[in-house]
Amino acid sequence: MTEHLSAQLILRYRTRALAPAELLALDRHLEGCERCRGTLRAWVDAPAPQDLHARVFAESAAEAAHVLPAQCRAYLNNRLDAVERELCESHWEDCATCETQFEALRTEVHQPLSGWRKLMRIEGLFATPLAGRNAETSEGLFAMPLVWRSAVAMAVLGLLTWGVTHWQRTRIVRDRLATSSPSVTPTDAAAEMVGATPAVLLALQDGGQPLMLDAQGKLRGAESLSDAEQTALKAALTTGTIETPRTLAGLQSKDTNLMNGSGNTEDAAKLWAARSRQTLSQPFGVIVAEARPTFRWKPLAGATHYTVIVSDPESNYREIAVSPKRTATSWMPPQALPRDRVLVWQVSAALPAGQEVTAPAPAAAEAKFRLLSQAQSDELKRGQQQYANRRLPLALLYARLGLIESAERELRALAKDNPQSPIVEKMLRDLRKK
Numbered sequence: 027m028t029e030h031l032s033a034q035l036i037l038r039y040r041t042r043a044l045a046p047a048e049l050l051a052l053d054r055h056l057e058g059c060e061r062c063r064g065t066l067r068a069w070v071d072a073p074a075p076q077d078l079h080a081r082v083f084a085e086s087a088a089e090a091a092h093v094l095p096a097q098c099r100a101y102l103n104n105r106l107d108a109v110e111r112e113l114c115e116s117h118w119e120d121c122a123t124c125e126t127q128f129e130a131l132r133t134e135v136h137q138p139l140s141g142w143r144k145l146m147r148i149e150g151l152f153a154t155p156l157a158g159r160n161a162e163t164s165e166g167l168f169a170m171p172l173v174w175r176s177a178v179a180m181a182v183l184g185l186l187t188w189g190v191t192h193w194q195r196t197r198i199v200r201d202r203l204a205t206s207s208p209s210v211t212p213t214d215a216a217a218e219m220v221g222a223t224p225a226v227l228l229a230l231q232d233g234g235q236p237l238m239l240d241a242q243g244k245l246r247g248a249e250s251l252s253d254a255e256q257t258a259l260k261a262a263l264t265t266g267t268i269e270t271p272r273t274l275a276g277l278q279s280k281d282t283n284l285m286n287g288s289g290n291t292e293d294a295a296k297l298w299a300a301r302s303r304q305t306l307s308q309p310f311g312v313i314v315a316e317a318r319p320t321f322r323w324k325p326l327a328g329a330t331h332y333t334v335i336v337s338d339p340e341s342n343y344r345e346i347a348v349s350p351k352r353t354a355t356s357w358m359p360p361q362a363l364p365r366d367r368v369l370v371w372q373v374s375a376a377l378p379a380g381q382e383v384t385a386p387a388p389a390a391a392e393a394k395f396r397l398l399s400q401a402q403s404d405e406l407k408r409g410q411q412q413y414a415n416r417r418l419p420l421a422l423l424y425a426r427l428g429l430i431e432s433a434e435r436e437l438r439a440l441a442k443d444n445p446q447s448p449i450v451e452k453m454l455r456d457l458r459k460k
Contacts, residue, residue, distance in 0.1 A: 031055065031062045032446045033229045033236065040066075046110045053116060068234060093117050093124045098131045228263055230450070231443045233415040239263050251419065258422050266452030268421075270460045271428045277311045277368065279391035295383045298326045298375070302386030302393055306373065309395035313428030315406055317362035317397060321371060325355050326383065329375040336363065336371045339392075343370070351376075366399035402427055417443070421453075430460055 038044050039052050056063050093114050100106050101114050118125040224240040237247040245256050298305050307322040321334055334349040334357045347359040370392045374384045413420040421436035441450045
């Protein structure tokens with residue numbers, strides 16, 4: 027195994043919901059991979075001590091990781107295959123609790139049993155086939171008094187009743203998961219309840235920290251966020267959609283004159299002006315955070331210099347900023363541009379013969395952009411500090427403010443940390459449609 031473990035595999039490993047051979051393979055991977063061991067430790071340490079719900083979940087997961095008494099008895103009676111025996115032995119080397127329990131069971135099994143202890147020897151009563159029992163085992167069940175045999179029968183009946191009840195509860199949980207939103211992909215290990223803890227529907231690694239959504243709609247790993255922020259996270263995780271501002275649609279426009287040229291200088295200049303979306307790189311049809319954005323454009327062959335003009339279409343295209351003549355193909359205005367309004371910009375290229383070509387051409391799409399308001403800019407700064415190293419909350423903040431490129435960057439990083447998560451890929455696809 028050369029790739030790092032995903033969040034789903036770590037969850038299934040913690041709850042021992044894998045086949046023995048898979049558990050053994052993950053044990054060997056963890057021995058040689060420091061990064062995966064650190065991720066596993068983060069899952070164990072993630073719940074806050076004061077959070078009772080998270081602490082119960084962590085304790086239940088820790089209990090599921092121990093070797094059960096039934097497995098110890100099966101080991102002593104040679105009913106485990108080689109892989110299962112190796113898993114038990116490796117666990118006893120690292121877990122003093124399970125090793126002590128195993129030694130106690132082994133001492134009990136190898137001591138002469140009498141009276142009530144003989145009655146409680148489960149492997150003698152149920153594990154050994156009737157035809158192969160020795161004299162001591164035969165006495166245990168059929169030579170005991172009627173009252174004891176009745177007690178054993180009642181215990182077996184109770185175990186069967188508990189098993190049927192547990193199976194029915196598990197089936198109800200699985201049916202509920204199967205009929206839930208298809209955008210939420212539950213892991214196999216989370217399909218069953220662990221004690222009183224709700225089943226986990228979805229688990230992600232978010233900036234090195236576990237983020238989980240359970241069957242009751244509760245988030246774990248986002249306790250520091252506000253109720254509104256947690257609601258936005260749950261909406262994204264359950265629907266796979268990303269919220270963006272409606273103002274983005276008003277900034278989008280298409281070139282209406284995609285003319286073809288013959289390759290001469292005159293046609294090249296006309297194409298440069300007509301294909302404004304290709305010529306004017308940025309900002310174009312976007313919302314920007316900086317009050318002094320950098321304007322970039324593609325060069326025009328033969329141009330001696332360029333001039334950039336930023337204007338306000340709501341004020342009859344009043345000029346807001348004008349650059350000096352430049353030979354470079356980028357420019358940053360020396361002063362802040364007005365916030366919270368739609369602006370347009372254009373570039374004029376001077377040719378050697380005294381001609382001047384302006385992009386966009388009259389029939390081409392305008393290069394519109396919008397600056398965040400001051401309140402939005404302040405919210406962005408607070409969010410960047412609060413969500414440091416948290417990919418998903420930061421991506422949702424960027425998207426809600428209209429900073430699509432920044433939101434996509436965070437979601438790509440989240441997808442890299444969770445390569446087997448379809449919900450992250452769905453969020454990326456939805457964002458790219460905006």
